[in-house]
Amino acid sequence: MTACGAGGDSGDSGTGEQKLTWASTGGQFQEDEKKALQEPFTAQTGTQFTNVTPAEIAQVRTMVKAGKTIWDLANMSWIYAGAYCGELFEKLDDPGLDRSKFPPGTTGDCFVPTYRYANIFSYNADLFPGEKPTKIEDFFDVKRFPGKRIVYDYPKAGLLEAALVADGVPPEKVYPIDLERALKKIDTIKSSMVFAPSYGAIQQQLVDRQASMVLTVTARSIVSAQTGANLVPVWDFNTTDIGALVIPKGTPNKQLAQEMLVFVTEPAQATAYAKLTGTAPARSEVDVTSIGYTEQQKAFNAFLPDRGRLVEQDKQWWIDNTDAVVKRWTAWKVG
Structure with missing residues (x-):
């Protein structure tokens, strides 16, 4: 070229x-x-x-x-x-x-994707020396697994989809999102939720052990683990998404x-970027198992084999509904 x-x-x-x-x-x-x-x-x-x-x-x-x-x-x-x-x-x-x-x-x-990532459910292993979370329902079970749950303060960060699946909705039927049902499920743990204003705040709270569970993006999961948070991902259900240059x-x-x-x-640049960040290449023909990830990057990569149920966030649904969802999300948080 x-x-x-x-x-x-x-x-x-x-x-x-x-x-x-x-x-x-x-x-x-x-x-x-x-x-x-x-x-x-x-x-x-x-x-x-x-x-x-x-x-x-x-x-x-x-x-x-x-x-x-x-x-x-x-x-x-x-x-x-x-x-x-x-x-x-x-x-x-x-x-x-x-x-x-x-x-x-x-x-x-x-837009076309420039890389792919996931919104990953992880827990702090230091805070669960006994029974470990193994499924998305455990994120919403504060009796068996107490502690704060931290998420990015934006409704598209994977929490709504996770709430619906934890409430019994099959992953393939998550869209169109039943917003009220999702919020009703999140209501059950609302007092244990921390809505972080930035990804940096998520990382800091995880490193300081102020949260026992997290739902956050691939790269931030990796960086949090690299800087001292003893995170373990739960490969049951997670949403996937794309990054884009527009x-x-x-x-x-x-x-x-x-x-x-x-x-x-192109594969060469996509591979180099994925190797640096731990994200996945956007183009389908690039074999994600050939990237040369570090062991820590592999641990948080949702696109490797046997990583549970993955649902790509529905682009058109979010484009059509984001404004209304954000408005309802904001009202729900203060309500």
Whole structure:
């Protein structure tokens, strides 16, 4: 692949140098993006990257409304790209982004996955020296397994689906989500719930042994274990999801940004990124067992064999219902 072109369409700054501005979450996550994704693209094409943080939807709205889009790629939820496709985000039309190469249900007009992860149920083994949790129902059983349950304060973090399955709904019938039934189930442990404002807060509370159980994303599970939390994953039921790089509407460098997306999802880069982060490659043909994960990364990887029941979060359902779910979630928490 060669990223080439002329003028603004190729990210040419006027000096013959191609440039892309990349917005992401900062920290180690963005450093891994630089190493596994950006540096190889620079070596191959000469494209230089400007990295900014954080990648927030409010900033995209402001740029697009003003007609001054300065971000070319943003690592943010595909929900925004799905809900505001063609309005705040560019539709992807590069033929190199062949959607048949990705797992069913993981693509949209304005997004393709750049990696896959899971919302993983784990427990702190230090706090359960006797009987161990073994199924999703145990997350909701504070009598047999006491202690705080910590989750990210956002309803799409896997808790609603987990509550329904724990309440007897077959995984394949979780969608469309029965929100009131899910909240009723979570009500049974609401006094033991901790709603963390950030993934960093989740990690700190786990390391400090302030929570006995957690439902959080792959990478944060791994980092928490690496920094001292004695976490053990429960491979019974977990939801899977995707990370995505999206292209804000109005970038003058759309074609170059799409070429970068093609590059990011190719097996070599996808494998390098997965090896750094412990996440899984997005494209179906990459064998996850060949990645070369560390033992700790393997321990929290939901895409390896024999990892229980997995349900991909329904992209269209979340795109259509997120605003209403967040409103109801907020009211429920304070009610």
